[in-house]
Amino acid sequence: MKTSERVIQAGDLPLAIKTWGDPKNQPVLALHGWQDNAATFDRLIPLFPDYYWIVPDLPGHGQSQHRGHAADYSIWHYCVEVMALADALGLEKFILVGHSMGGGIASLLAGSCPERIEKLVLLDVIGTITTPAANSPAQLRESIEKRTRRPLRKAGLYPDRTAAEAARAKVGVTPEAAALLGERGIEAGEEGYYWRHDQRLTLRSLMSLGEEQMAAFLAAITCEVLLVVSKEAVQREEVIRERAALVKRIRTVHFDGGHHQHLDGDVAAIAACMRDFLEGSGT
Helix, strand or coil: CEEEEEEEECCCEEEEEEEEECCEEEEEEEEECCCHHHHHHCCCCCCCCCCEEEEEEECCCCCCCCCCCCCCHHHHHHHHHHHHHHHHCCCEEEEEEEEHHHHHHHHHHHHHHHHHHEEEEEEEECCCCCCHHHHHHHHHHHHHHHHHHHHHHHHHCCCCCCHHHHHHHCCCCCCCCHHHHHHHHHHEECCEEEECEEEEEEECCCCCCCCHHHHHHHHHCCCEEEEEECHHHHHHHHHHHHCCCCCCCCCEEEECCCCCCHHHHHHHHHHHHHHHHCCCCCC
């Protein structure tokens, strides 16, 4: 399956993107999770040779640029950039796939731009992180203080790539998956190796949607939706079930893998489920 790498101007920032397959095929835009990069789909995509996949490194991740000094990493900015990327590539309608944070972005876009999304695949997420209205003042205060009064932590330094990969593997992926992510995410500096994602990604958002607002986005989704849930999502099962009930046409499936099961779990089984959904009915 043919792959290529290029940089596309999407709004204010150029994005590094990886594409798979023939541009004449049906387009699929895939969005990775927080502190991951486009390599998160490297094991899944080769199982879909009849589609054209576009996978960006979102700003501050992988090979894409970091935002400017005064900018912030809000999910709203990502939504703008993803649609700017679709416009730059001439994608009038496309399939949207999102994992974790990327699934949150995809959920918002499918609700706000439903005429552009043919089908939606959500990997271990539905919607975004929300904050109860009563907690919003405290969240904003905490976020302001962290940005104005506390120094931003520096990226961790490691003596070699193997050590950097091992550090990533300790927080939720297999060593093999960490190595794949490291191909796009690890960089060598004068003092050692480090994960090059912007350290500002570790800061909590200034503000978040409330659950009522999130519900409005989900209720506005008109396309068919496949929600793939992992065993690690058990603690979020009630929220997942309540949110899924708001979507008009949704199929929910469960697999025994972890949060990154599309990368380090039973990838073939997940791909088969996705293919059945994409090629048939998702309801």
